[in-house]
Every structure is written in C-alpha cells, then in structure tokens.
Amino acid sequence: MANIGIPGLIIILVLAxxxxxxxxLPELGRAVGTTLxxxxxSTRELTDDIVDEVQEVKTEIEKM
Incomplete structure (x- = not known):
C-alpha cells in the first residue's frame, strides 16, 4: 500500500x-482534517506526559 502512486490516488478520488x-466531499475532508x-x-500530549515522568524518575534517582 506504500506505493499507491498518482494513478492510484486519482482512482481513489474518483471513487470517493x-x-x-x-x-x-468537502465535509468529509474537514472531518478527516479535524480528526488528524x-x-x-493527543499524541503530543501523551509524549509530553511520558517525557515529564522520565524527568521525574531521573530527578528522584539523582537525589538518592
């Protein structure tokens, strides 16, 4: 599926x-954009939370 190419995209757009x-179609595009x-x-927030947790653990280890 990684090698769809231009002809494949055109076929998908025509079918849609x-x-x-x-x-x-514009409504669906907006919905997909909002979802992405x-x-x-959400992914960024989760990553930030994990980084914060790691920093807290490192700080606690350094205090020991």
Missing part, C-alpha cells in the same frame, strides 16, 4: 466522488 458525491489534528494533539 462517485460514492459520496461532490457536496459531501486531534490525533496529533
């Missing part, structure tokens, strides 16, 4: 246009 219609943005934000 046929299935969902031209009026629904939320996923990135």
């Amino acid at each position: 246009l046929i299935v969902f219609g031209p009026k629904k 943005k939320e996923f990135k934000r």
Whole structure:
C-alpha cells in the first residue's frame, strides 16, 4: 500500500466522488482534517506526559 502512486490516488478520488458525491466531499475532508489534528494533539500530549515522568524518575534517582 506504500506505493499507491498518482494513478492510484486519482482512482481513489474518483471513487470517493462517485460514492459520496461532490457536496459531501468537502465535509468529509474537514472531518478527516479535524480528526488528524486531534490525533496529533493527543499524541503530543501523551509524549509530553511520558517525557515529564522520565524527568521525574531521573530527578528522584539523582537525589538518592
């Protein structure tokens, strides 16, 4: 699936246009964009929490 290429993308877009219609496509695009943005934000927060925990453990080890 990593090597879809331009022709594959065109086929996918045409199929999406046929299935969902031209009026629904912008709404679907916005929904996908919002979902990806939320996923990135959640992932970033989780990563930050893990980094904070590691820093706390390092600090506690250094105090010993």
